[in-house]
Amino acid sequence: MTKKLWFQVGVAILLTLVIIRMVVEVQAIFNPFFVILRTVFLPLLIGGVLFYLTRPLVKLLERKKVPRWGSISIVVILLLAVIVGFTSIVGPVLTNQVNALVKNGPVIIKEIESMTDYVLDQRDRLPESMQDSIQDAVGRANEFAVSGGTLLINFFQGLFQGIFMLVLVPFFLIYMLKDHEKLAPFVAKFFKGERKTWIRKTLADIDETLKTYIQGQLLVSFLVGVMLLIGYMIIGLKYPLLLALFGMLTNVIPFLGPYLAVIPAMIIAFTQEPIMALWVALVMLVAQQIESNLITPNVMGKSLDIHPLTVITIILSAGSLAGLWGIILAIPAYAVVKSILRNIYAYREEIRDTANKDV
Numbered sequence: 001m002t003k004k005l006w007f008q009v010g011v012a013i014l015l016t017l018v019i020i021r022m023v024v025e026v027q028a029i030f031n032p033f034f035v036i037l038r039t040v041f042l043p044l045l046i047g048g049v050l051f052y053l054t055r056p057l058v059k060l061l062e063r064k065k066v067p068r069w070g071s072i073s074i075v076v077i078l079l080l081a082v083i084v085g086f087t088s089i090v091g092p093v094l095t096n097q098v099n100a101l102v103k104n105g106p107v108i109i110k111e112i113e114s115m116t117d118y119v120l121d122q123r124d125r126l127p128e129s130m131q132d133s134i135q136d137a138v139g140r141a142n143e144f145a146v147s148g149g150t151l152l153i154n155f156f157q158g159l160f161q162g163i164f165m166l167v168l169v170p171f172f173l174i175y176m177l178k179d180h181e182k183l184a185p186f187v188a189k190f191f192k193g194e195r196k197t198w199i200r201k202t203l204a205d206i207d208e209t210l211k212t213y214i215q216g217q218l219l220v221s222f223l224v225g226v227m228l229l230i231g232y233m234i235i236g237l238k239y240p241l242l243l244a245l246f247g248m249l250t251n252v253i254p255f256l257g258p259y260l261a262v263i264p265a266m267i268i269a270f271t272q273e274p275i276m277a278l279w280v281a282l283v284m285l286v287a288q289q290i291e292s293n294l295i296t297p298n299v300m301g302k303s304l305d306i307h308p309l310t311v312i313t314i315i316l317s318a319g320s321l322a323g324l325w326g327i328i329l330a331i332p333a334y335a336v337v338k339s340i341l342r343n344i345y346a347y348r349e350e351i352r353d354t355a356n357k358d359v
Contacts, residue, residue: 047172052214072177097242108271202343209339213332221251231283254331
């Protein structure tokens, strides 16, 4: 029975739960480790994303006989040039739109309150169940408004801390580009024979999965942001660059991203002109149809092969457990785990076929 797959998986799950329970019970011992992990998490994550974005260029330069350190230096200089160029070109426009939004904030809030009052005045004409739903929604909105100031302060505190920690990003990026080939041999040296081969193949598959997801998802999000910017400018929506940038960032979140992106755009559209909300919805619909039917299939293909229902379940579960970071990292983490399990299954099937042939 101990050789059965279901038994081994069950034991692995039980051991994992026991370890998690022990870590929770003796959490104080691991506090220094958690502090270090929180400090390096964001720079390491950004460094990893930049690594997968810039590695193709490094390989291209190396094929052109450019030494490794030379190619890394060129990539870092190009990244700095892109950041400086983006800041100098887009920064002033974005700053003006943010300042205008802050300046018009009281007017927008007043318009939202007026619309809310109108809905509340009309609720007596609705069925009782809808009245309760509206009252509950208003109560939640009020709670959100009360906590909005605290959330905003925490956001800016986290932003400044993040900017400080981003000093570590270039160091992670440089050493990833320099030594990334050494990871697989280092891990594989602890194994022998077929297991060593399997470890190297599994690490290669994980690397390919992360590369496909990161490069594809960021390219898709960028193109969606461009489409939203063009659409918002055509219909004359206020703060088009700010809203398009927000849409580009939220599109990194699978499935939920478009719904999050359209909320602030719809609010601005309603306060600007009610009919504008219809045009915003149309722009978002066109952008998402182009993205889902044309861009994503050609950029990412079916490499991850994750069913939409699975994506929704994973995102909702991860959001409940780990908040925003859980939502962002859930799908790539699931893809990595799926790649590992696929290799385990293939390895077991190979062993089984070999044993049958020997018999």
